[in-house]
Amino acid sequence: MLATLVSLAGALLIFIWVLAPMFGLPREIVQTRPKGEAEAAVSKSMQELRTDLDLDKIHQDDLDHIKAFLEDESSK
Amino acid sequence: MNSIGNYALFIAHGLAIWGLVASFMAYRSRDERYLDSVIRSIYGICGLVVLAVLALVAALLRNDFTLKYVWEYSRRSQPAIYKVTALWGGMSGSMLFWCMLLAVFSALAVTFNRRNNLRLLPFTSFLLLLTLGFFLFLLNFKINPFEPLKDGAGQLLSSYSPQALKDVDGNGLNPLLQNVYMAIHPPMLYLGYVGFTIPFAFIMGALAHRERNTFWMKSARNWAMFSWLTLGIGILLGGFWAYIELGWGGYWAWDPVENASFMPWLTGTAFLHSFLMQEKRGIYRFWNVAFIVTTFLLSIYGTFLTRSGILQSVHAFGQEDPSVPVYLRLSTIFLGFMALMLVVSAVFIWRRRALLKSGQKLESAGSREALFFYGNLLMAFFTFVVVFGVSSPIFYRMITHKELSHGPEFYNPRVLPIALAILLVMGLASVAPWRRGGWESYRKQLFLPFLAGLSALAASVVAFFMGGSLSTKDFSGRPLTYIYLFACVGISFFVAAIIVEEYTRTVRHALSRGLTVPRSLAAPFLENPRRYGGYLVHIGIICLFLGIAFSSTFQTQYQESMRPGDAVRFGPYTVRMERLEHDNLDRNFSSVNEKRIWADLLVYRGEKMVAYLQPMRVFYASNPEQPTYEVAIHSRPMRDFYTLLAGYDLKDNSAIIGAFVNPMVAWLWLGGFFVLVGGLTALVPMRRV
Numbered sequence: 001m002l003a004t005l006v007s008l009a010g011a012l013l014i015f016i017w018v019l020a021p022m023f024g025l026p027r028e029i030v031q032t033r034p035k036g037e038a039e040a041a042v043s044k045s046m047q048e049l050r051t052d053l054d055l056d057k058i059h060q061d062d063l064d065h066i067k068a069f070l071e072d073e074s075s076k
Numbered sequence: 077m078n079s080i081g082n083y084a085l086f087i088a089h090g091l092a093i094w095g096l097v098a099s100f101m102a103y104r105s106r107d108e109r110y111l112d113s114v115i116r117s118i119y120g121i122c123g124l125v126v127l128a129v130l131a132l133v134a135a136l137l138r139n140d141f142t143l144k145y146v147w148e149y150s151r152r153s154q155p156a157i158y159k160v161t162a163l164w165g166g167m168s169g170s171m172l173f174w175c176m177l178l179a180v181f182s183a184l185a186v187t188f189n190r191r192n193n194l195r196l197l198p199f200t201s202f203l204l205l206l207t208l209g210f211f212l213f214l215l216n217f218k219i220n221p222f223e224p225l226k227d228g229a230g231q232l233l234s235s236y237s238p239q240a241l242k243d244v245d246g247n248g249l250n251p252l253l254q255n256v257y258m259a260i261h262p263p264m265l266y267l268g269y270v271g272f273t274i275p276f277a278f279i280m281g282a283l284a285h286r287e288r289n290t291f292w293m294k295s296a297r298n299w300a301m302f303s304w305l306t307l308g309i310g311i312l313l314g315g316f317w318a319y320i321e322l323g324w325g326g327y328w329a330w331d332p333v334e335n336a337s338f339m340p341w342l343t344g345t346a347f348l349h350s351f352l353m354q355e356k357r358g359i360y361r362f363w364n365v366a367f368i369v370t371t372f373l374l375s376i377y378g379t380f381l382t383r384s385g386i387l388q389s390v391h392a393f394g395q396e397d398p399s400v401p402v403y404l405r406l407s408t409i410f411l412g413f414m415a416l417m418l419v420v421s422a423v424f425i426w427r428r429r430a431l432l433k434s435g436q437k438l439e440s441a442g443s444r445e446a447l448f449f450y451g452n453l454l455m456a457f458f459t460f461v462v463v464f465g466v467s468s469p470i471f472y473r474m475i476t477h478k479e480l481s482h483g484p485e486f487y488n489p490r491v492l493p494i495a496l497a498i499l500l501v502m503g504l505a506s507v508a509p510w511r512r513g514g515w516e517s518y519r520k521q522l523f524l525p526f527l528a529g530l531s532a533l534a535a536s537v538v539a540f541f542m543g544g545s546l547s548t549k550d551f552s553g554r555p556l557t558y559i560y561l562f563a564c565v566g567i568s569f570f571v572a573a574i575i576v577e578e579y580t581r582t583v584r585h586a587l588s589r590g591l592t593v594p595r596s597l598a599a600p601f602l603e604n605p606r607r608y609g610g611y612l613v614h615i616g617i618i619c620l621f622l623g624i625a626f627s628s629t630f631q632t633q634y635q636e637s638m639r640p641g642d643a644v645r646f647g648p649y650t651v652r653m654e655r656l657e658h659d660n661l662d663r664n665f666s667s668v669n670e671k672r673i674w675a676d677l678l679v680y681r682g683e684k685m686v687a688y689l690q691p692m693r694v695f696y697a698s699n700p701e702q703p704t705y706e707v708a709i710h711s712r713p714m715r716d717f718y719t720l721l722a723g724y725d726l727k728d729n730s731a732i733i734g735a736f737v738n739p740m741v742a743w744l745w746l747g748g749f750f751v752l753v754g755g756l757t758a759l760v761p762m763r764r765v
Contacts, residue, residue, distance in 0.1 A: 007083035011090075014120050018091060021112035029108045031195040033291070041291065045356065049510070051604050054585045055578060056520075057444070058510040066510065069358060069436065073290045 038074035045070050078143055081131030082222040085172075088124040088179075089216050091117045092209035099205055102198035103284070111194075114201045115186050121208055122183040125176045129163070132172060132221050136162050141244045142234040144225040145169055151248035151697055153669040158249050161259045165249045168221035170262070174379065175211040177270040182208065185274045185299070193278070193292045200281030203420075207273055210413045218406060245666065248698025254670075255321050261313040265337050268307020269375040272340060274299040275347075276372035279365055280421060283428045293355050298759060300351065300368070304344040305755035311337050312748040323705030323720045325633065325736035327744065328624075330487045335466045336378035339459055343371040346455035352606075353448050362425075362432040363452060369421045373414055374463075380410035381466065442513020447505035454498045461490045492560050496567060499621060502614055503571030506578060524577055529570025536565040557629055564625040568618045575611045582608075605760045612754025619747030626740040634735045635722060638675075646735040649710075649717050650680040656724060656731050665697035673703075675721050675731045679710055686710060691721040691733070716741045 046067055052058040058066075095117030102110035132145070136159045141147045149162040149169065164170040182204040186197060193200075215221065225233045233244065252258070275296040282292050314334065315327035328334060347367035350360040402408055425432070438445055465487055469480040507521040540558075541551075551558050579600060586596035600608040634646040643652040654676040661671055674692035678685055689708035696704065710717040716738040723732035 003079040003083070007080060007087070011083070011087045014087060014091070014124075015094075018094065018113055018116040018120055021109045021116065024109055026105075027108045029102070029106045029111060029194060029198070031193075033192070037291075038289075041294075048604050048607060049356070051582065051600075051607065052510065055581055056509075057507065059512070062509075062511045066356060070290070070356070073288070073358060075289075 038071075042067065042070045042074050078131060078135055078140065078222050078224075081128040081135075082220070084124040084128040084131070085212060085215050085220070085222070088121045088128070089209065089212040091120045091124070092205050092212050095121070095205040096202060096209060099198050099202035103202060106198075111198055111201075114198070114205070115190070118179070118182050118186055118201065118204065118208075121205075121212075122179040125172070125179040125212075128215075128222075129172055129176045132169060133160055133163055136160065139246070141241065141246055142225055142232070142236075143221070144223045145221045147225050147233075147244075147246040149247070149249050151246040151669070153665070153667060153697060154248055154254075155669060157256075157259060158254050161253070161262075162249045164262045164266070165253050166221075168215065168219040168223075170266075171211060171219055172215055172221050173263070174266055174270060175208065175215060177266055178204070178208055178211065178273060181270055181274055181299075185277075185295070189278075189292070189295055193295060196278060196281040196285050196287055196292055198281075199284035200277045203277040203280055203417075204273065206417070206420075207277075214406075214409065218409065248669075248696065251694070251696035251699050251702070251704045252321060254696060254704075255317060257313055257317040257320070261310055261317055264306050264310030264313055266310075268303045268305075268310055268337075268344075269340065269379060271299055271303025271306060272344060272368070272371050272375050275303070276368050279368050280424060283365065283424050283431065286428065286431060288431075290355060293351070297348070297351055297355070300344065300348055301755065301759055304341065304348055305752070305759075307337065307341050307344065308755070309748060309752055311341060312744070312751075316745065319741070320707055320709070321705065323707055323722075323734075325631065325718055325738060327741070330465070330482065330484055332466045332469075332481075333378075333382050335462050336381045339462050339466070340371045340374040340378060342455055342459045342462065343367050343374060346452040346459075347371055349448050350452050353445055357434075357445060358436050359434040359438065359445060360449065360452075361434055363449075365421075365425055365432060367452070369418075369425075370459075373418060374459075376410070376414050376417070380407065380414070439511045440513040442508065442517070444505060444508040444510050446513065447501055447508045451498060451501040451505060454494055454501060458491055458494045458498070461487065461494070489556075495621070496560065496563055499564070499567050499571060499617070502617070503567070503574045506571075506574050506611070506614070521577070522574070525570050525573035528573035529566045529568075532569035533562055533566030536562055561625050561629050564621055568622055572615065572618050575614060579608070579611065601757055606758045609754045609756070609758030609760070612757060613751050614754075616747040616750030616752075616754060619743045619750060623740045623743030623747060627738045627744075630739045632737045634737075635732060637730055637732050639728075639730045644733070646717070647737040648681060648715075649686075649735075649737070651719070651733065651735070652678045652680065653731065653733065654678060656726070656729055658726065661695075665700065669697050671695045671700075672706075673721065673724055673726070674706075675724075675733060677708070677719060677733070679717060679719075687717070689719050691719045693721050693724065711742055713740075713742050713746075715739050 046063075049058060049063055049066060053060065053063055095114050098110045098117065099114045101107070102114055132143075134140075135143050135146050136150050137156065139146070139150065139152050145166055145168055146162075149166045150159050154162070162169065164173045182201075185204070186201060189197065189200075227233060233241065236244075278292055278296040278299070281287075282296075311334075314337070318329070319325075319327040344367075347364060350363050350367060353360050354364050438449070440446060465482040469482065472478065472480040503525070504518075507518065507525075509517045540562075582600045583596045586599040587593070591599060632647055636644045636646075638644060638651075638653040640653055640655050643650055645651075656673070656675050658673040659668075659671045661673075663671065665671075672692050672694050674690045677689045677691070679687040679689055687710035689710060691708040692706040693703040694706055705720050707718060707720045709719070716736070718736040718738055720734045721731055722734035724730070
């Protein structure tokens with residue numbers, strides 16, 4: 001009996017907590033990113049490819065081509 | 077406590093239903109209030125399912141036999157560790173554990189991606205909650221681990237007096253599962269199975285929300301890597317468990333349940349490689365979605381095969397009640413869920429097909445991008461063979477009502493050439509240049525590895541024919557087996573040499589930058605952990621190939637009846653039996669969990685004693701009629717000497733000692749170690765040295 005009451009009270013509290021955000025004002029989901037994050041992501045990807053440049057597994061113009069692609073993707 | 081567990085599951089199911097509605101609303105309206113509520117639902121489910129798991133573990137530890145699950149999978153004399161592992165020893169407990177892992181992973185995924193990938197979360201959460209909701213539905217209405225136990229007269233045991241309950245004892249955990257590796261193997265597998273749900277949900281989320289940037293990929297890739305790694309290690313631990321516990325001298329039998337875990341691992345491997353191409357070049361988008369959807373569905377399919385009762389296997393523990401109507405059976409419900417997820421995925425893939433077109437072209441058939449594609453095609457073929465081998469007996473039985481099973485004779489001829497081709501492509505893709513191919517690009521980098529591979533191939537052929545290990549008669553008996561073996565040796569050395577050469581060149585380049593020797597040696601792993609962690613994994617795969625090739629080709633088996641004082645020759649070893657011993661076999665199982673019979677063996681190589689082994693048979697309280705094998709192994713890098721107590725006659729004081737000489741089995745476990753270290757390295761964030 002006690003377990004049932006505790007569970008019912010717990011369930012009520014959990015549902016109140018879960019539903020609480022619904023009582024606020026509507027707001028649109030907006031994605032914000034810290035400045036420089038896109039550049040950092042491209043830089044990390046390029047670090048891997050620069051190893052290949054050192055090992056003659058990529059040509060400089062191919063590296064530039066891929067870099068341009070990564071920058072384009074990150075800016076979307 | 078039990079009713080709290082029950083209520084926790086019920087409330088969690090309610091939260092999953094609300095979360096599904098709210099995530100759909102968040103997806104449609106883009107209103108963040110709904111998303112906040114969804115995230116809170118996931119946190120709530122996580123807390124409640126963890127509470128339910130704790131309640132069940134507490135019941136197992138307290139010998140609370142008022143619960144049917146505890147009575148079925150535990151007993152008073154069972155060691156505490158196996159009372160805890162009984163959590164995943166039965167169907168409903170393992171489903172609860174599965175559900176808990178998914179709830180925890182979902183909570184972690186939404187927490188870590190709230191800042192960077194908020195836009196994807198509505199549909200990602202929808203898929204996570206759909207999966208959670210499915211398992212919570214099963215736990216509440218189909219396979220409840222908190223189901224009370226009734227006695228023969230239909231009276232609940234919870235109504236017994238405390239004194240009467242003290243006389244009740246359970247059946248106990250399956251003896252085969254009372255092994256320390258079995259305590260680790262299933263959780264590792266589940267981590268992998270469950271983990272693949274997260275990248276699946278993220279990729280589908282990115283597709284549904286038309287996400288074009290690449291930020292979400294890092295999270296999806298890390299989850300996929302973690303899942304792939306844990307699933308792989310889980311499979312290897314399962315092989316190790318089979319090796320030491322089942323007493324047949326092998327580690328892999330193409331058992332359907334083994335295959336069930338292998339299938340998502342194969343597609344997961346393909347996904348990890350082609351996803352890398354999507355990150356760098358924006359290509360293979362459709363393939364990646366197809367691979368991750370397949371991996372997720374195969375994970376569910378593996379769970380379904382093990383637990384639905386549709387398969388008979390040493391690992392399968394689900395039993396389908398024939399009196400239950402077909403539409404209410406667990407297998408039907410699982411198939412329904414898989415069909416639902418397939419339809420949801422297919423609808424979004426179709427609706428977003430324009431997004432899956434690559435903006436980039438494949439410039440050369442010899443480029444790195446192309447080789448990754450060939451590797452993935454081979455992985456897809458491999459998976460198809462395994463899926464066909466596992467599934468065709470099920471359909472055959474449904475149609476003809478006759479049994480059919482596929483073993484090594486079905487799989488080996490089909491998968492061995494594919495596996496060797498994958499090994500070769502694995503090496504070639506490491507040296508292939510980006511965007512362009514051509515003979516010139518390869519010639520410089522492949523010369524030394526080619527020499528290494530050719531030398532190893534020639535040396536192995538000469539050593540086997542001239543060194544006495546293999547005669548022309550043996551060869552002509554099964555030529556294809558030896559051709560595959562020699563090819564495996566040659567390709568393995570070729571690929572290993574490629575990796576060593578590339579590592580050496582990278583270290584040399586670091587030295588030329590003025591770094592010290594230790595820093596230069598570490599630089600490749602710190603500056604490019606994913607690449608060089610991947611190479612460590614590849615070294616591990618080479619060890620696995622060599623271990624499998626040699627142990628399966630050259631295994632020799634012996635069996636002799638022995639008495640104390642007898643000495644018998646088993647291949648290169650001489651075994652002298654000292655004693656045949658046993659515990660007090662008259663003791664009652666109410667006070668002990670196990671009783672043992674063992675042989676004391678001294679193992680000699682020439683005149684030198686090299687090992688003292690104690691193979692035994694163990695009678696567990698939960699199934700005393702079928703004693704398990706506890707094998708004893710003298711393990712060395714090039715050879716395992718594996719002994720078991722195949723039979724015994726205590727009155728006659730004699731034993732039948734079985735033995736296997738298994739070459740290079742240790743290379744499998746060494747390979748697993750490299751895979752683990754390499755996988756963990758690949759997960760480490762990169763640094764600039």
